[in-house]
Amino acid sequence: xxxxxxxxxxxxxxxxxxxxxxxxxxxxxxxxxxxxxxxxxxxxxxxxxxxxxxxxxxxxxxxxxxxxxxxxxxxxxxxxxxxxxxxxxxxxxxxxxxxxxxxxxxxxxxxxxxxxxxxxxxxxxxxxxxxxxxxxxxxxxxxxxxxxxxxxxxxxxxxxxxxxxxxxxxxxxxxxxxxxxxxxxxxxxxxxxxxxxxxxxxxxxxxxxxxxxxxxxxxxxxxxxxxxxxxxxxxxxxxxxxxxxxxxxxxxxxxxxxxxxxxxxxxxxxxxxxxxxxxxxxxxxxxxxxxxxxxxxxxxxxxxxxxxxxxxxxxxxxxxxxxxxxxxxxxxxxxxxxxxxxxxxxxxxxxxxxxxxxxxxxxxxxxxxxxxxxxxxxxxxxxxxxxxxxxxxxxxxxxxxxxxxxxxxxxxxxxxxxxxxxxxxxxxxxxxxxxxxxxxxxxxxxxxxxxxxxxxxxxxxxxxxxxxxxxxxxxxxxxxxxxxxxxxxxxxxxxxxxxxxxxxxxxxxxxxxxxxxxxxxxxxxxxxxxxxxxxx
Amino acid sequence: xxxxxxxxxxxxxxxxxxxxxxxxxxxxxxxxxxxxxxxxxxxxxxxxxxxxxxxxxxxxxxxxxxxxxxxxxxxxxxxxxxxxxxxxxxxxxxxxxxxxxxxxxxxxxxxxx
Numbered sequence: 001x002x003x004x005x006x007x008x009x010x011x012x013x014x015x016x017x018x019x020x021x022x023x024x025x026x027x028x029x030x031x032x033x034x035x036x037x038x039x040x041x042x043x044x045x046x047x048x049x050x051x052x053x054x055x056x057x058x059x060x061x062x063x064x065x066x067x068x069x070x071x072x073x074x075x076x077x078x079x080x081x082x083x084x085x086x087x088x089x090x091x092x093x094x095x096x097x098x099x100x101x102x103x104x105x106x107x108x109x110x111x112x113x114x115x116x117x118x119x120x121x122x123x124x125x126x127x128x129x130x131x132x133x134x135x136x137x138x139x140x141x142x143x144x145x146x147x148x149x150x151x152x153x154x155x156x157x158x159x160x161x162x163x164x165x166x167x168x169x170x171x172x173x174x175x176x177x178x179x180x181x182x183x184x185x186x187x188x189x190x191x192x193x194x195x196x197x198x199x200x201x202x203x204x205x206x207x208x209x210x211x212x213x214x215x216x217x218x219x220x221x222x223x224x225x226x227x228x229x230x231x232x233x234x235x236x237x238x239x240x241x242x243x244x245x246x247x248x249x250x251x252x253x254x255x256x257x258x259x260x261x262x263x264x265x266x267x268x269x270x271x272x273x274x275x276x277x278x279x280x281x282x283x284x285x286x287x288x289x290x291x292x293x294x295x296x297x298x299x300x301x302x303x304x305x306x307x308x309x310x311x312x313x314x315x316x317x318x319x320x321x322x323x324x325x326x327x328x329x330x331x332x333x334x335x336x337x338x339x340x341x342x343x344x345x346x347x348x349x350x351x352x353x354x355x356x357x358x359x360x361x362x363x364x365x366x367x368x369x370x371x372x373x374x375x376x377x378x379x380x381x382x383x384x385x386x387x388x389x390x391x392x393x394x395x396x397x398x399x400x401x402x403x404x405x406x407x408x409x410x411x412x413x414x415x416x417x418x419x420x421x422x423x424x425x426x427x428x429x430x431x432x433x434x435x436x437x438x439x440x441x442x443x444x445x446x447x448x449x450x451x452x453x454x455x456x457x458x459x460x461x462x463x464x465x466x467x468x469x470x471x472x473x474x475x476x477x478x479x480x481x482x483x484x485x486x487x488x489x490x491x492x493x494x495x496x497x498x499x500x501x502x503x504x505x506x507x508x509x510x511x512x513x514x515x516x517x518x519x520x521x522x523x524x525x526x527x528x529x530x531x532x533x534x535x536x
Numbered sequence: 537x538x539x540x541x542x543x544x545x546x547x548x549x550x551x552x553x554x555x556x557x558x559x560x561x562x563x564x565x566x567x568x569x570x571x572x573x574x575x576x577x578x579x580x581x582x583x584x585x586x587x588x589x590x591x592x593x594x595x596x597x598x599x600x601x602x603x604x605x606x607x608x609x610x611x612x613x614x615x616x617x618x619x620x621x622x623x624x625x626x627x628x629x630x631x632x633x634x635x636x637x638x639x640x641x642x643x644x645x646x647x648x649x
Contacts (some may be wrong), residue, residue, distance in 0.1 A: 138612055145619045152626055161637045166644040168561065168634050171627050175568050176556070178623070180573045190582035195608070406646055495549065 002052075008084050010047050010070040011129035012143075015040055019122035019190065027115055033105060033286030037118045041099045048093040055089040058507060066526045068135075076135070076528050077196035083135040083527055086513040087340075090130040091263055094344055097495065098256055098351050099125050101488035105355050106249035108485045112160040113247065120157070124150035132261050133525060137185050137195045139266065144181065144229075148174050151257065154329065166245035173238045175226040184222025191215045198527035199269040201520040204280060216283055219273065223265065223284055229322045233295040240302060240314030248358030251313065252351035257316055260348055262324045266336070268516045269328060282331055287442065289329025295322025296450050300457040309357040309465055313350060316414055319454050320346040326447055327429055334435075338428030338515035341507060343423045345496055349413035352492035356406050359481050359489075360469050364431075396430040399481050404470045407495045411466065413456035421499040426451060427505065440449055538585055541577065548574035559648065561631045563640045565624065572580030572620040576613050 004420035018040045022033050055066055069082040084092075103121065111117045134140050152174075155167050189195055191211045192203045207215055224235070231239045239258070243251050265288070273283045299318030304347025306312040320342075409420065416426035430451060433444045498505050516523075548570050557568030583606035591607035631641075638645040 109544070115571075138615070140538070142615065143618070145623070149626065152630070156633075161645070164630065164634045164637050167630050168643060168645065171623075171630055172564055172568060175623055175627065178573050178619075182575045182576055186579040186582040189609065190584075367647065480591065524605065 005067050007047050007050060007070055008067050008082050009071070011051075012082075012095075012126055012133065014043060015122035015126040015129070019119040019126065022119050022122075023116070027270070030112075033087065033118045033475070034111075035121060037103060038100075040364060041096065041103050042107075042124070044129070045093075045096040045100055048089065048096040051084050051089040051141065052086075052093050054488065055084055055086045056512070067340060068527050077194050077199035080139050081135040081196065081198075081527060082133045083198075083523075084133060085523070086130045086264070086516055087256055087267065087486040087509065088508070089162045089474065090340070090344070090509075090513060091259070092129055093348055094259075095125065095128050095132070095256055097504040098253060098347065098494075100118060101250045101351065101492050102249040105252070105485055105488040107134075107281075108482050110158065110247050110249050114156070117157060120150045120153040121253075123147075124154060124416075126150075128260065130254065131477065132263060135197050137188065137197060137200070141178070141181055142258075143187060147257070147260070148178070151254070154250045155242060155246050157250055158519065162245045163247075163508065166242045170236050170242045172485040173228065173485075180221050181261075182216050184220075184225060187214060189217030191218060196527070197268065197271055197335075198520075200268075200526040201274075202524045202528070204272050207280075209279075211425045212266070212279055218279060219268075219283060222268075223287075226264050227291070227325075228261075229258065230265065230325065231258050231295070231318055232325055233298040233318070233322070236295065236298070236318055236321075239318060240306075240311050243314035243317060243354075244308060248355055251310065251354040255317065255347050255351040255354065258321050259324075259343060262321065262328070262343065265325070266328050266517070267318075271520045274518065274520055285329050285331050287329070288325050290328030292324070292329055293447060293450055295319075295325060296454050298322070300454040303454075303461040304457050306461065309361060310354070312461055313354050313357060316346075316350055316353065316458065320350065322431075323451065326450075330433070330444070330447075330525060332421075333430060333514045333518050334511075335429055335433035336517070337507070338425060338432050340513055341428055341499075342425035344506075345413060345425045345499060348492050349410055349422065352406070352489050353410045353414065354497075355404065355485075355489050356410060359485060360403055360407070362480070400470060401443070402486060403481070406464070406489050406493060407462075407466050409481055409496070410427045411459065411462040413493075413496055416455045421496045421503070424500060424503050426455065429533035510524035537587070539610070541581055541585060542562075545574045545577045559642055559644075561634065561643055564643060565627055565631060568627070569620075569624055576620070578617060579609050579613045582606075583617055596637070610646075 018036055022036060025032065027033070051067070054067060055256060067084040068076070069084070070076055071080045071082060074080070074269060078294055099121075105123075106117065124147055127143050127145075127150060130143030131140060131147060134143055150169065152171050156163050185195070188200070191207065191214045194200055194203055204215065218485045228235045243254055246254060269284070269288070273280055273285075275281060278302055296319055297323055298318075299315045302315030302318060303312055308317055323346075324339050324343055327335045327342070332334075411417070411421035416422040430448055434440060550573060552567045552570030554648065558564065558567070570622050586605045589603060589605040591605045592602060597603035610621045634645060635641050640647055642648065
């Protein structure tokens with residue numbers, strides 16, 4: 001094995017080891033912990049860029065190469081494999097970018113609001129990276145649990161009654177989803193005798209008639225577990241409350257958590273139920289399609305009805321999830337490549353929005369309430385920070401102008417207005433939906449209309465909120481914003497602008513990614529070696 | 537044998553779901569525990585129910601699948617038990633925090649009217 005391939009294990013191992021190491025030290029040694037955490041996230045970013053470069057390099061006559069890392073060198077399908085292909089590398093890069101931005105933001109204030117923030121944060125990264133890299137269903141469950149356990153801690157970070165109440169709903173719902181996950185995985189194992197995703201793609205078409213029904217039941221139960229995480233209506237009522245209650249950097253990081261569910265659905269759907277799956281081909285596609293549309297509608301109504309800016313963000317997450325699910329449900333590779341572009345853009349812009357909202361709300365009474373509770377709970381560290389604020393804090397001139405500019409950018413991105421990348425993403429999906437060969441089915445028209453209407457709803461809600469919170473200078477004191485808090489938001493939005501300027505290359509990467517997903521046989525060959533009955 | 541196992545899983549799951557839908561946090565946590573028992577038994581049964589067959593190879597039984605039980609579900613169920621146990625402990629802490637902060641053990645943090 002090429003020694004460079006060992007970097008595949010780094011995104012899991014590094015945060016896990018550093019996070020565990022930091023548990024040995026008291027939270028008082030803040031500068032050491034900050035240095036270690038930032039070092040880790042920066043390394044993860046470097047590794048993710050390297051993996052994207054490797055996975056995106058054409059290899060022989062193929063568009064991309066794929067790194068298979070058998071853990072412990074046990075041959076697949078018996079051992080557990082990590083697989084880094086284009087899609088995994090893309091998700092890793094997205095996670096690393098978000099992690100750097102939110103960690104930087106948290107260092108201004110929030111990291112001191114509760115115990116063990118850095119460790120929980122790094123464990124969340126380890127779980128996310130593991131879920132994106134693993135090629136084994138049960139291993140996926142383990143990484144899901146790691147990221148969920150860390151997320152339970154992070155939801156409660158900063159304490160306060162609202163967070164505890166939200167946690168009391170968030171945790172049991174995810175525990176139930178985990179139970180469903182286990183039932184689905186064990187049913188699929190019972191029928192196919194394998195947990196390896198590539199092997200599953202190979203076994204499913206050969207299933208006998210009588211066990212096919214059991215496999216479909218298993219796939220459906222597994223799908224429900226992922227749809228709970230992805231927030232498909234009607235499994236999503238927990239989501240806006242939880243995201244609104246979590247503190248800003250955590251909510252921003254959670255923007256990628258729903259995408260984990262989307263990622264797994266995309267991968268398994270195309271691998272095990274794709275074009276080569278025989279009798280179970282496209283099983284559940286209609287559920288994804290219509291469920292996604294219902295989610296868009298629910299999210300759009302929620303966006304219009306949301307009373308607070310954080311809840312608006314939570315419903316924006318639902319709109320984004322619904323759009324992605326419906327796009328996967330079409331099963332059309334052009335739509336899916338647009339959807340992958342949309343996934344990156346919407347994750348970055350929703351994260352930027354959550355960070356921004358906290359800064360805007362800071363001048364208002366509601367935000368002050370939560371902070372007051374936090375200070376009451378963890379008095380000492382907060383007082384330290386307050387002092388630090390006075391010394392280091394720079395009241396950026398025309399703070400409101402900067403915040404307002406960022407808000408306008410978020411509005412354009414979330415509602416899909418030109419000239420930013422949100423528009424390109426929506427345009428790519430819509431043109432793929434309409435340009436299909438032959439007549440366009442009525443259900444695709446419904447999705448086109450729904451996407452337009454949801455963009456309009458987003459625009460109305462964001463404009464209203466912006467006017468209410470930024471154009472009433474009498475009511476708000478100008479929030480004190482430190483440069484370290486403004487920079488991450490600026491970086492996230494800048495990245496969206498870069499994705500607009502570099503729209504061509506980015507879109508080509510997404511197209512190749514979507515194409516590769518449609519060749520499960522090649523994926524299986526790369527992971528497992530040539531099939532026993534000769535190459536298919 | 538199979539029928540006893542199936543009834544056991546069914547009873548656990550049914551009681552778990554019923555408790556889960558109750559309004560008190562303690563009932564929810566017991567319900568979650570019962571559901572996780574049902575799930576663990578279910579995983580175990582997916583390796584096929586087999587008597588007098590250890591999940592390891594004995595001398596002389598190599599190459600004879602009928603003499604050994606499938607070890608994979610047994611390994612999976614161990615992992616699932618450990619993870620489920622840890623999650624229940626974590627939920628208990630949140631439950632106590634909620635009880636202390638809201639003064640009630642209702643799942644919504646306030647008594648239904």
